[in-house]
Amino acid sequence: MNFDKIVDNAKKDYKSLYGSENPLILIGSATCGNSAGASLLKSVIGDELEKNNVNAEIIEVGCIGLCYAEPIITIFKQGRPGIFYGHVTPKIAAEIIKSYIVEDNPLPEYALGTVGEGKIEGIPPFFDTPVLKPQVRRILRNCGFIDPKNIDHYIANDGYSGFMDAIKMSPEEVIEKLKESGLRGRGGAGFPTWMKWQFCRDSGGETRYLICNADEGDPGAFMNRSLLESDPHSVLEGILIAGYVIGAKKGYIYCRAEYPLALERLKHAIKQMRKYGFLGENIYDSGFDFDIEIKEGAGAFVCGEETALIASIEGKRGTPRTRPPFPTTSGLWGKPTVINNVETFASVSLIMQKNPDKFAEYGTEQSKGTKTFSLAGEIKRPGLIEVPLGTTLREVIFDIGGGIPKGRKFKAVQIGGPSGGCIPEDFIDTPIDYDSLVMAGAIMGSGGLVIMDEGTCMVEMARYFLEFSQKESCGKCVPCRLGAKQMLDILTDITEGKGKPEDVDQLAKLSEGIKKGSLCGLGQNTPNPVLTTLKYFENEFDAHINHQTCPALSCKEFISYRVIEDKCDGCRLCFKSCPVEAITGEKKEVHVIDQEKCIKCGTCIAMCSKNEAVERVQKMELDEE
Amino acid sequence: MEEKLKEILGEYRGEKSELIPILQDIQSCYGYLPEDIILEVSKFLKMPESEIYGVATFYSQFRFTPIGKKHIMVCEGTACHVQGAPQILEGIERHLGIKEGEVTTDLEYSLESVGCLGCCALAPCAMVNDEVKSKISLKNIKKIFKKNKSKESN
Numbered sequence: 001m002n003f004d005k006i007v008d009n010a011k012k013d014y015k016s017l018y019g020s021e022n023p024l025i026l027i028g029s030a031t032c033g034n035s036a037g038a039s040l041l042k043s044v045i046g047d048e049l050e051k052n053n054v055n056a057e058i059i060e061v062g063c064i065g066l067c068y069a070e071p072i073i074t075i076f077k078q079g080r081p082g083i084f085y086g087h088v089t090p091k092i093a094a095e096i097i098k099s100y101i102v103e104d105n106p107l108p109e110y111a112l113g114t115v116g117e118g119k120i121e122g123i124p125p126f127f128d129t130p131v132l133k134p135q136v137r138r139i140l141r142n143c144g145f146i147d148p149k150n151i152d153h154y155i156a157n158d159g160y161s162g163f164m165d166a167i168k169m170s171p172e173e174v175i176e177k178l179k180e181s182g183l184r185g186r187g188g189a190g191f192p193t194w195m196k197w198q199f200c201r202d203s204g205g206e207t208r209y210l211i212c213n214a215d216e217g218d219p220g221a222f223m224n225r226s227l228l229e230s231d232p233h234s235v236l237e238g239i240l241i242a243g244y245v246i247g248a249k250k251g252y253i254y255c256r257a258e259y260p261l262a263l264e265r266l267k268h269a270i271k272q273m274r275k276y277g278f279l280g281e282n283i284y285d286s287g288f289d290f291d292i293e294i295k296e297g298a299g300a301f302v303c304g305e306e307t308a309l310i311a312s313i314e315g316k317r318g319t320p321r322t323r324p325p326f327p328t329t330s331g332l333w334g335k336p337t338v339i340n341n342v343e344t345f346a347s348v349s350l351i352m353q354k355n356p357d358k359f360a361e362y363g364t365e366q367s368k369g370t371k372t373f374s375l376a377g378e379i380k381r382p383g384l385i386e387v388p389l390g391t392t393l394r395e396v397i398f399d400i401g402g403g404i405p406k407g408r409k410f411k412a413v414q415i416g417g418p419s420g421g422c423i424p425e426d427f428i429d430t431p432i433d434y435d436s437l438v439m440a441g442a443i444m445g446s447g448g449l450v451i452m453d454e455g456t457c458m459v460e461m462a463r464y465f466l467e468f469s470q471k472e473s474c475g476k477c478v479p480c481r482l483g484a485k486q487m488l489d490i491l492t493d494i495t496e497g498k499g500k501p502e503d504v505d506q507l508a509k510l511s512e513g514i515k516k517g518s519l520c521g522l523g524q525n526t527p528n529p530v531l532t533t534l535k536y537f538e539n540e541f542d543a544h545i546n547h548q549t550c551p552a553l554s555c556k557e558f559i560s561y562r563v564i565e566d567k568c569d570g571c572r573l574c575f576k577s578c579p580v581e582a583i584t585g586e587k588k589e590v591h592v593i594d595q596e597k598c599i600k601c602g603t604c605i606a607m608c609s610k611n612e613a614v615e616r617v618q619k620m621e622l623d624e625e
Numbered sequence: 626m627e628e629k630l631k632e633i634l635g636e637y638r639g640e641k642s643e644l645i646p647i648l649q650d651i652q653s654c655y656g657y658l659p660e661d662i663i664l665e666v667s668k669f670l671k672m673p674e675s676e677i678y679g680v681a682t683f684y685s686q687f688r689f690t691p692i693g694k695k696h697i698m699v700c701e702g703t704a705c706h707v708q709g710a711p712q713i714l715e716g717i718e719r720h721l722g723i724k725e726g727e728v729t730t731d732l733e734y735s736l737e738s739v740g741c742l743g744c745c746a747l748a749p750c751a752m753v754n755d756e757v758k759s760k761i762s763l764k765n766i767k768k769i770f771k772k773n774k775s776k777e778s779n
Contacts, residue, residue: 031743031744031757032746032747032759034756034757035744035747035750035756035757035758035759036747036759067746067747068746070747216743217740218741219701219702219703219704219705219706219740219741219745220702220703220741220745221741221743222743222744222745222746225743257649257686258698258739258740258741258742258752259743260755295645295646296645296646296649298645298648298649298684298685298686298687299684299685299686299739299740300683300684300685301740312645313642314642315640315641315643315644315645315680316680317679317680317683318683318684319683374745374746375746376703376704376745376746376748377703377704377707377708377745377748378707378708382704382745382746382747382748414703417703448703448745450704450707450745452707456707461707464703464706465703468701468740472740474683577763579719601712601715601716601719601763602712602763603716603763606762606763606764607763607764609764
């Protein structure tokens, strides 16, 4: 197979697609887009085009990252910049097709921004809007623009050129390039990638294995899912390069079963790789043989830990073992094995396609390059973002994310998942890099950021994370299995009004023991969310334990629901929806909640979202009335 | 041996490392891991049943009882939790009249909670079979999880 010819054809086709006389319509069809309604749009748009007798190309692309504005479509018309439209319902889609494609009126009121050359009045350049301006899209460069199911689209954008260059070099030369780039593992621990590969090469032996860790288990993180759904080949190319460098013949992708779309796109992409000669024997006459197999995870968080992941691929219970030996010496089936995260592989492709300097032009001295993060929780613009390492939490949360909705106050950002911590406002100017976050008591982790506002109870959050880690403990070692259970019991008591003054000391002591005595990262880091909340939000523990109140008005035991008389217009929505018939009141008259009957489920507040006539109050206050 | 099972096992060589994918295939075919089928797998892999159960019970994905036609997995991830997932789960429980881990009597729905679906930006969410439902609230639960009317009235 001739790669140059493949590239020529791919580029020609891609160019003619984007420069065609017929309009090009992109529909953002990653999981977020689909669940917001994108899956309906294709047929609506197709029908509307047919009705108006217009030809257009429709492509389902991945995720551009603006999850809050999904469903998103993009329209390219010849001689005009492309226009991104957000919040596209089937009705709006039909309107846009008729107005812009048929009549050439671009409808700025629905537009998010323009891309490419030229301007359209009333629509800002997409990449200059507040959400995108601070971002540097390198890993995500193709996401939202190319068809993830079409390998030619990836190739037309320099795809696989990094691998083709790599096989012309010696493995040592490739390692040298990675070293120059300063790439550190994107899974969270930040170990230099080149060093891991070198260790594996130095381990000797004939057989070696490569594993891509796509078991993105941290709750609140979805960067890897989005990348695999939107640009799977960028990850696969990195895997190929790594396989060549470490001398592996077989690579595994361990991907969680909760990501059906990512799995589907990966399987499809691997088939295409085979067709294009990127897998098999003597790939492009390099003497390098390689194949990739997908292993579906079976829902165990601990399998994100490398030795547990290996056990799981071997078909066993996913329990970790002591290290050393590290997997680079003795991994899968006892052979030297390299395990890297999805984004690490995508970074490798990027480094080899461009060059190490280009990669390292962003970032800090110790943390080079850009990194993707997922923004979720109480934030105006949740989504998937990519920024240079060293960007501050403030820039990410307030500039890109737009801050906290409904005029509420920021309280904390949770970073690093159940192994990380909650960082309060005082530390919001902390730069996001591997080392600064550790100083603040958290870890970078894989990149999930969950924002919390004043309505989030930090004691409850600590309990939530402990519950998660305790549930996911594999049970192999005592400090994690039993220690976490003790901590969870204490925290549950505190949130239920049964806290004792000595609990705080007890939690600190247990934390220390679990940290010192646990076998793997999951156990050792289990106390982290509790330790940071104890450090930064001690007042909330004090309120729960010593004053029987929940300052965030979240813990059921400490609150009551009340109808605000001035706001209630007696519409009976709450009356009809209350599952325990705790609400009484005549039509058009103020309603009353029977505190004896109320189970504090929150249905009345949800139903009264228009009038906001139901509120949560401290239980004490109501008793005093 | 059942035809369906024969077909599944035909794809494998009979190596112990294939246990998890085999169990996954069985579950996606039967909806859960039936006892008699595990016995067949044990023969196929020449592996004691106890060892198979040891592995199967370790992973939260595997179930040992049948599920409903529509299997709901309510996301318990951080973003969903912050935005009210516990209330949503309780709300769905009340609406369907079952608890987490149970199946409705008409076998229409089964309910469980799950670590994180990775759809955090549109929290709170749940997966129904392979489809993600996002921005669930106590207000729209009845609309999203429609009950089977004809059976309900019986």
